[in-house]
Each structure stands twice: as C-alpha cells, then as structure tokens.
Amino acid sequence: MKTTKMFSKSKYFMIYISLFMILFVKINYANIECQRRYYDQDSFVCVCNEKTCDTFDQLKKTPIGVVQVYETSRDGFRFQSSHINFTNDDNILSNNDDHIRINVDKTKKYQKIIGFGGAFTDATGLNIATLSEKLQSKLIENYFGSNGIEYTLGRIPIGGSDFSSRPYTYDDYNDDDTLSKFSLQMEDHQFKIPYLKMAQKISPNKLYYYGSPWSSPRWMKTNNDIRHGGLLKGQPGGKYYQLFARYIVRFLQEYEKQNISMWGITIENEPAAGFDSHYQWNCLGFNSSLERDFIKLDLGPELYRNGYTKNKLAVMIYDDQMPQMKTFTETVMSDEEAAKYVSGVAFHWYHNDEADRRDMDKLNAQFPTIFLLATEACEEWKNYPKKVHLGSWHLMNRYANNIIQDLNHYATGWTDWNLALDLKGGPNWVGNMVDAPIIINATANEFYKQPSFYAMGHFSKFLPPNSTRINFKIESNHVHAIDATTFLRPDGSLVMVLLNSNQQTIPIQVYDPERGHFQLVMKSESIATLLWY
Numbered sequence: 001m002k003t004t005k006m007f008s009k010s011k012y013f014m015i016y017i018s019l020f021m022i023l024f025v026k027i028n029y030a031n032i033e034c035q036r037r038y039y040d041q042d043s044f045v046c047v048c049n050e051k052t053c054d055t056f057d058q059l060k061k062t063p064i065g066v067v068q069v070y071e072t073s074r075d076g077f078r079f080q081s082s083h084i085n086f087t088n089d090d091n092i093l094s095n096n097d098d099h100i101r102i103n104v105d106k107t108k109k110y111q112k113i114i115g116f117g118g119a120f121t122d123a124t125g126l127n128i129a130t131l132s133e134k135l136q137s138k139l140i141e142n143y144f145g146s147n148g149i150e151y152t153l154g155r156i157p158i159g160g161s162d163f164s165s166r167p168y169t170y171d172d173y174n175d176d177d178t179l180s181k182f183s184l185q186m187e188d189h190q191f192k193i194p195y196l197k198m199a200q201k202i203s204p205n206k207l208y209y210y211g212s213p214w215s216s217p218r219w220m221k222t223n224n225d226i227r228h229g230g231l232l233k234g235q236p237g238g239k240y241y242q243l244f245a246r247y248i249v250r251f252l253q254e255y256e257k258q259n260i261s262m263w264g265i266t267i268e269n270e271p272a273a274g275f276d277s278h279y280q281w282n283c284l285g286f287n288s289s290l291e292r293d294f295i296k297l298d299l300g301p302e303l304y305r306n307g308y309t310k311n312k313l314a315v316m317i318y319d320d321q322m323p324q325m326k327t328f329t330e331t332v333m334s335d336e337e338a339a340k341y342v343s344g345v346a347f348h349w350y351h352n353d354e355a356d357r358r359d360m361d362k363l364n365a366q367f368p369t370i371f372l373l374a375t376e377a378c379e380e381w382k383n384y385p386k387k388v389h390l391g392s393w394h395l396m397n398r399y400a401n402n403i404i405q406d407l408n409h410y411a412t413g414w415t416d417w418n419l420a421l422d423l424k425g426g427p428n429w430v431g432n433m434v435d436a437p438i439i440i441n442a443t444a445n446e447f448y449k450q451p452s453f454y455a456m457g458h459f460s461k462f463l464p465p466n467s468t469r470i471n472f473k474i475e476s477n478h479v480h481a482i483d484a485t486t487f488l489r490p491d492g493s494l495v496m497v498l499l500n501s502n503q504q505t506i507p508i509q510v511y512d513p514e515r516g517h518f519q520l521v522m523k524s525e526s527i528a529t530l531l532w533y
C-alpha cells in the first residue's frame, strides 16, 4: 500500500517534470512575440529594446501534407504561425459557396528570384549608430539574420544621396581630371561599411550588394552643382563621361579594399531628374540614348578593362519610374554593342499603374535574357505634414500589394529604401523626409518595427534566391478579391502569399494537383504566407 502510494506520487512528479520540460523546450524554440505599441494609427508597431525584440525563427521543414501558415493582420497577428492539413475529402468543401478557389499549376514556370532587401543609406547608418551596440546588431539581425526576415539584397548609394546629412561626392576637388583625390568619406567608414559587414557576418545567406550613384562630382556636370539637374559635360566617349565611368570603377575598387564586393550596380539613380533644373537633390541626367552611348563607349569598356565582366558584375540600366521604362530599355537594348554589357533593368515604385505592369510583361517577352528588379520604394506621405506614421496598416498593404503585382509581372526581387530612419523620417539634407519599415527612437534606445517590416518579411523570409514563380488560377464567387502569388523554392517546397485588403474575412480553398486541397479563412485586412512540401 505504502509503496504503491509512493510510486504514484513519484509518477505524478515525473509527469510534472516531463510537462515542465516540454513547456521549457517549447518556450526555448518559440519565436519571441511582438511587444505592441499603439500610436495614433489603425495598427501598431513592435517595440525592440535591450529587453525584448520579436523574432521570426528559421523555417522548419514540415511533413508532406502539412501546410505551414504565417499570418500578419491589422488587428493583432505578426507572423503568427499555425498548420493546416491537406485533405482528399471533397465533402468538407462542397457546401461553402462564397469562397475563392486557387488552383496551383506547377507546369508553367516564370522568372527566378534574385532577392529582397533595403538600402544602406547614410541616414540608415546615422540612425543605427545612435543605438547601443547590442541593439545595433539586433536591428541588423532583424533584417538579415536567420531569426529575422533574411534579406539578401542591399543597395548602397555611391557617395551621398538626399538621405545624407550633407551634399558630397567622392571627389569634390575642382578639375581633378585624374581622380587622384578620390576617396571614400567619413560616411562610408562610419555609417555604411560597418553595417554592411555586420549584415554579412550575421546572415546565413550570401548577400547581394549593389551600388547606385546619385550625382557625379559637380565639376563633371554642365551646371557645376550636385543638384538642380545637369548632365555630364560633353558627349559620351568624351572626357567627362570617361571620368564618370572611372569614378564608378573606383567605388567598386575602394569597397573591395574594405572587403566588400558588389554583385551589381545601377548606372544612375533616377536619371530623368537630371533634366529638371528645379530638382532639389543629388542627381545626374541620362536619357535613353545618353545611357546607351555611355555604356557602349565608356562604362562597359572601363568595367571590362578592370575585370568587371558581365559574369562578375550585374549592370542594371534605367533605375527610374516605370512609365518610361519600356522605351528606355528598347533604345539601349536595340544597340548590340551596348546590350552586351547589360544584365538587368532596375525600376522604382513611385508612379506606377496597370499599363506599366503590362510593359513589364512585354519587356520580359522582348528581352528574356535580362532581369527586372525593383530597386527603390517608400511611403512618402505626399500632402501629409507628418512623414512617419507609426503603426499604419496602409504601409503594410501598399508594400504587399506592390510586391505581389511586381512579382506577378516578372520582377525578380524588390528593394525597399532606407533600412532605418528617425522619428521624423530623416535625416535628409534637403528635408525630403519619408517613412521606413524600422523607425529609431534614439533617446529611448529603441526601434519600432512598422507593419511594412512584416510585409517585407512575408516575401523575403520565404523566397530565397532561385525560387521560381509558377502559375495559378483563381476561381471566385466571392464579391471581394484577394491578391496572390505562387513560387516553387529551390528545396522543392511551394510558397503562396495571399493578401486580403478587405474588411471582410474570405474563405479560401487551395488545390495542388499533387497534394489535394485545403481550406483556410483569411482574416480581414491580413497577409498570409503558406508553405508546403
């Protein structure tokens, strides 16, 4: 009697211990949750400080037949994970009338992913530097780490941009025709290179960095000014076009001396701005024929002479708003000598519509060997006095919608603008403040992850380089629409991103001919990424 009782006591104890251990193990492996803070917007930010910061652990392989679901919603979720099982039972779905059915079709494949990321501007580094060292690496980890959203792309302004605290280039010495005074600046050493290296160290993936120049040195320009428009003096093939090609190569070489090599470059950031004499910040003008001739006569040969052949460095043309992208690309690519140096076409998100997306399809059909890459995006809050809206769901929705549309029209990736800004959306030497996915509060030693941070993560975490877009068909008898895109990852798993911008929940049925089907109800105003093997 006595022994039995003792046995049962110790049995309960063992169960208690086991339960404790299960819980403990679970806690150890679970994502750290978002610490919400509400400001004056319709959703919230997640606060990161020395005590806490939400994580997004490495994706785990699930058994065949199990769909891993991650959801972010206006009213609560941030990368909330759950599972759904495929079924072959038709009955459970048949009486559901108002729903959207998505049929995945792996037989039709489209473009491959290059990556997702953001820009290491001076402003980004200036802001990160205000945080404690622990939080600096936490911020980089959030973007690039295996328990972050695993960015693989980084854009780097070649010299200053408007998101700098002063106007400058790498050679601000009049008529330095040999570029003997070319040198990287304090901003490179303090605000760019340390964080570029930190990202490389923290990332489990290979990172693809690419440079973009804003203005050339002012003395190379017709207006002798970093801003207010201006072209390079003379003609392509002439002294100043040659010097600017040399200037870009020097940037590549100087960064290599710092052990940072570029995967690519864009020839010039928003070259159309260089034709506007009222333009307020760093710019340099190229139209399609000038850029064509510059690549053919100056930049291409200079790159090749220095070992930057096409297989070593991806040269992207355009890097401007979509509406002129097609004609610009046609002008450059119809010249065989210029075309041989071109790997891709870069574009920005600021003035795009449906017709432009059709141009992307046409460009892909005309020039299948060059890729399309989104290289800059941010919410400017035009006509709003306030440039940072902490906790705005609009930010998330606009990013997600734009990324899905671009991907469905042959974009191979998407680069956000500043990785981090301050509470006012700067610094910016001409006062052009904007919003960003991470906002830093220097006085509190905190940073805030905006809903747009999660929008980026719903793609970047799931679509590693070489993921291939596949076809899907939507059959809907629901009054509302959703946005969707589907990819096959290099590891053989399938990824579907769904965006419900409506204030209604929407039942969704997904059919994969190889696996069966499953059903989920999408929350109102939410984004979901589904992954299955």
Ligand SMILES: *[C@@H]1O[C@H](CO)[C@@H](O)[C@H](O)[C@H]1NC(C)=O
Residues within 6 Å of the ligand: 063, 065, 066, 084, 085
């Ligand atoms: C889903 O599938 C997994 C693995 O096959 C299984 O362990 C789990 O019980 C299933 N869940 C449901 C709700 O059927």
Ligand SMILES: *[C@@H]1O[C@H](CO)[C@@H](O)[C@H](O)[C@H]1NC(C)=O
Residues within 6 Å of the ligand: 257, 258, 259
């Ligand atoms: C670059 O890397 C080499 C080899 O690891 C090292 O010796 C050198 O100090 C590094 N240079 C810089 C500027 O980091």
Ligand SMILES: *[C@@H]1O[C@H](CO)[C@@H](O)[C@H](O)[C@H]1NC(C)=O
Residues within 6 Å of the ligand: 287, 288, 289, 290
């Ligand atoms: C580009 O600008 C140059 C210089 O202003 C001009 O000569 C040329 O005609 C322009 N090309 C196009 C395609 O507009």
Ligand SMILES: *[C@@H]1O[C@H](CO)[C@@H](O)[C@H](O)[C@H]1NC(C)=O
Residues within 6 Å of the ligand: 423, 441, 443, 444
């Ligand atoms: C930034 O931090 C300071 C100091 O903790 C605090 O007073 C202020 O309200 C914070 N600003 C925002 C927008 O959270």
Ligand SMILES: *[C@@H]1O[C@H](CO)[C@@H](O)[C@H](O)[C@H]1NC(C)=O
Residues within 6 Å of the ligand: 206, 465, 466
């Ligand atoms: C993507 O695929 C290409 C061609 O198969 C290969 O050379 C490259 O290394 C792959 N990239 C990554 C990041 O796996």
